[in-house]
Amino acid sequence: MTYNSSRRGFLKGAGATVLGASVLPFLKVLPASAAGNDVVVAVTGQTINSLDIHRTGTNRPSYQVAVNVYDRLVSFGTKTLEDGSLSYDYSVIEPEIAESWEFTDDGMAIVFKLRPAGKFQDGSPITAADVKWSFDRAVSVGGFPTVQMKAGSLEKPEQFEAVDDLTFKINLLRKSKLTLPDLAVPVPMIINSKVAIANATDEDPWAMEYLHKNPSGSGAFKVASWKPGEQLVYERNDEWTSGPLPSVKRVVLREVPSPATRRALLERGDVNMSFNMPNKDAKELSETEDITIATTPIENAIYCLCPNLSFEPFKDKKVRQAIAWSVPYEEVFQTAAYGRGAPMWGGASTTPADIAWPQKFPYSTDLDKAKALLEEAGHGSGFEVPLSISLSQTDWMEPAALLIQENLAKIGIKATIEKIPGANWRTASLVEKRLPLHLETFGGWLNYPCYYFFWAYLEGHLFNSSNYRNEEIETLTGETLHMNVDDPDYAPKIKRMIEIVWDEVPRIALWQPALNVGTREVSGYEYWFHRQLDVRGLAKS
């Protein structure tokens, strides 16, 4: 459990608990490919900096600990995509800790029945009190977990009620389709409250310090060792009660910052998996025998070029449209993304046929049209504008910006590329929203168009870095956000919203990014909206 597990403790723990014979091949000097049939070795470029997703400063790669080591009340189903790879299925909600659930007659509360056999990793039973404590914590600690809970209308501890040991009730503030899916994201994980409370102090009532290094959940894997900046080792919880027992016993996740080294390791067969590979490597390795590359377009995410409506030329819709017609989409997609992902340009009609999101915007590269629009707007002689990119996302932003700059010059707009340090980027682009023309990316965890609109098109909302405001969008987003998808009003309203933002283009879609994962001798990799490695389904083949 501790991150600096000693040799003796490691061996003792391994021998005494679950490992038994499987630890033996581990100690011998063998290549990874021979490290045992139930051990998977994965490499990633990112650091896991906490074992507690609720903690302030916990970074994105750490979310996977919440996924693998903790359970939630419910989870999403699994589906097979067209290319044969696996993905979670947001349309299916499956039981995890909860055995069943139902809405009360007035629809203003959900009652969950917990599995009677549910056990935490320390063997104690999972009770409704644990669920309540965990949810109270998520809505009370502030920061990201609280914001994410709020997205599902889970805002204050009074909403959560432990009716009896195995019955948990959520009183709803409003009827919302987002509540149930929001219970399946990594944040509302169920913590062993007895252990946590025993390690809480007066200054630290939510045991932030303890759970930061000592996860205590009921998930399919335990953390066998954690060395931040080096590796994290998962070890199977043989007593897992919330799902079928995973087939691998141990997953070693090694941090290797250099993409070239990660690629060499995968090609040589010394690791079984490379998570979040650069597009270039994914493209070049996709033809390699023995290596399977899963490239999954990231749901509800678009890489965008955003003209800021607070700045003069962009107040005019025609100028924004002119820019949308001038982007060399195909070149940008091939150069910046190596063709991995989904094109978001060249849509057939200016009115959407369905409510799929994201879908192709009705723009393509047409410089004559762009020039004509600029002429109409009275900017025929062009203007100058800085095009801002983030230094920590240069992998795609730099090539995209250079190509866009080139085409803008052809219609008379002189763009100068301004590179902003990563630490400044969020403040400049999202908080102060002071960049006239910039690249931006947003992906919503909850896969509904209205959820994307809520974050990216409503005035003042974080990812609306274009300072866009449209009265109709404000009203329609508010109406659709909590509405059920099968409501007859839903689809027409969403179509109208899409039509408006296509016409007014405060965000010019470039392409839908993809997550690349290379595997070797391992099957069962599944794409999740949180874009982190779920090791529960992996199997050595």
Next chain:
Amino acid sequence: MSGRLATVGYRIAHAIPVILGVVVVSFLLTRALPGDPAVYFAGPAADEASIAQIRTALGLDKSLPEQFFVYAGDVLSGDLGQSISTGQPVLSDLANRLPASLELTLTALLLSCAIAIPLGVLAATRPGTTVDHLCRVLVTAGVSLPTFFTGVVLIYVFYYLLGIAPSPLGRLDFIYIEPDHVTGFYLIDAAIAGDWETWIGAVKQLILPAITLALFTLAPLARMTRAAMLSALSSDYIRTARAAGLTENKVLFTYAFRNALLPVITTLGMVFSFTLGANVLVEKVFAWPGIGSYAVEALVVSDYAAVQGFVLAMALLFVALNLIIDIAYTLIDPRIGFETR
């Protein structure tokens, strides 16, 4: 001997204002970094309220002097604060990563010295010959190839193509278990534990990155040895020694080399301090959990505590290093009076 001890104490006392200055400057410089850590660490979907909460939690809502006194008080009590990006106390981060960097750098420098000094001596005794030219070519090549490039090429040839080198997975392949923490140097700790299998594993991991760094540090050392040897060999006392009929070996090593060693040691100190902080690229390529990449990552996200801790640790290290080099001078050249300063 007691005089020397007293001088050492005196020198350490002299270092105190330097350290104080470093504490103040590192504090001010980190505050001058662009970016707002509260916003950064509040995460992607944070709102105003949660950013404010985090600002309070980090103590960034206080005035600058107040923040400084809190920081200074913590440093005095041995608490360097908590790094937000790694989620660990800065002290334990440094304790983990500094030995990793030191182990790599020291091995690389040993290797580098073992090649550079004989090469420099050879080149100096035979100026203008093939050995001299070979020395020049080697050091020029070493210094002109960037370390990340050499690193990637070495990985490509010895790991990817030939399969001789172990997988470049940091300090130990995952199949080994790290030795009990005593010094943090895996080679020493494994030797203490008597675990020679792990020791060999650690050496294997060390070879490629150490060669990469050694190639880079070869140039200043070899050039300095050559220059110092040339000037020593052309000096009066060597002529006298030769005239007195001393053997060539005696002249070369006892008289010339010993005198030439001083500038070499000075260079070595400079190269060491430079390499320790600057081998970020080598660390990245070989997934080496060292202090250079730690500092750079902390800097990028404006992780104040980590940056300050790094600067302070480096300052302490340099003070110690300079002291050691000064003591080494007196050992090599008795004419240098340590006590007189």
